[in-house]
Amino acid sequence: MTKFYFFIALITIFVCLSIRLGIWQLERAEEKRLLLKQATTDVQLSASDWQDAENGTLLTLRGRYKHDTYFLLDNQSYQGSVGYSPIVPFMVEALTPTSEPVVFMVNLGWVKANIDRSVLPEIVLPSGEVKVKVRVYQPDKDVFRLSDKQYDNIDWPKRIQYFSGEYFAEQLAKKTGLKTVLVPYQVRIEQGEIGARIAHWASSSMTPEKHQAYAVQWFTLSVFLLLCSGFYFYQQRKGHKKEQGKD
Numbered sequence: 001m002t003k004f005y006f007f008i009a010l011i012t013i014f015v016c017l018s019i020r021l022g023i024w025q026l027e028r029a030e031e032k033r034l035l036l037k038q039a040t041t042d043v044q045l046s047a048s049d050w051q052d053a054e055n056g057t058l059l060t061l062r063g064r065y066k067h068d069t070y071f072l073l074d075n076q077s078y079q080g081s082v083g084y085s086p087i088v089p090f091m092v093e094a095l096t097p098t099s100e101p102v103v104f105m106v107n108l109g110w111v112k113a114n115i116d117r118s119v120l121p122e123i124v125l126p127s128g129e130v131k132v133k134v135r136v137y138q139p140d141k142d143v144f145r146l147s148d149k150q151y152d153n154i155d156w157p158k159r160i161q162y163f164s165g166e167y168f169a170e171q172l173a174k175k176t177g178l179k180t181v182l183v184p185y186q187v188r189i190e191q192g193e194i195g196a197r198i199a200h201w202a203s204s205s206m207t208p209e210k211h212q213a214y215a216v217q218w219f220t221l222s223v224f225l226l227l228c229s230g231f232y233f234y235q236q237r238k239g240h241k242k243e244q245g246k247d
Helices: 002-039 047-052 165-176 208-246
Strands: 044-046 058-065 071-078 081-092 102-107 130-137 158-160 181-189
Touching: 002 208, 044 047, 047 058, 047 102, 058 102, 081 165, 102 130, 102 165, 165 181
Parallel strands: 044 058, 071 158, 102 181
Antiparallel strands: 058 081, 058 130, 071 081, 081 102, 130 181
């Protein structure tokens, strides 16, 4: 009898777990649909309206890359290769006569890492004024951090583990001595714009359809477990009746 109750408990746990994972996959599919919709929105704002921008909003920036003070976001993958995402300060001159220059942290995409980890990629960018389109990226959830400490290497570029507006502002102030306003969120450059590398974020995330397929698999597993348990109970009951008939 103990084995019977243990079996029921085990089946119940696995069925509940399968259903919960299936629901979670459906939730993730909906999140991905929303992100894809935001990533293709036609809403555009000028640089002066950056405080009103939402996730996915397009901004048109006119200014200069601070190409001598960029950051390399570590552990970025693309098609099985490991690399970095260069995040470069883009300075837009005072948007009003009385305001300070505004700095946007522009993610240029993906570049491959050298086998020798001590060799960091060199990002060549124009030194003059350019006009670029970027898309606001404000994730709903904070990135998972193993530690609150960045790779604070002495020289530039600086290798980092996660996006941190406070850290960027601190390091830029030390390097340049300029008084600026740093936009707290990340912007991702549009493909084809000056300075753009490989847009790995477009291909690295799982599609909504794939999440739905996984959800179907989890729900199918739960149904299979229920059918198997039902067949097992039927066989047990059938065997029990036979034993009673013999008696």
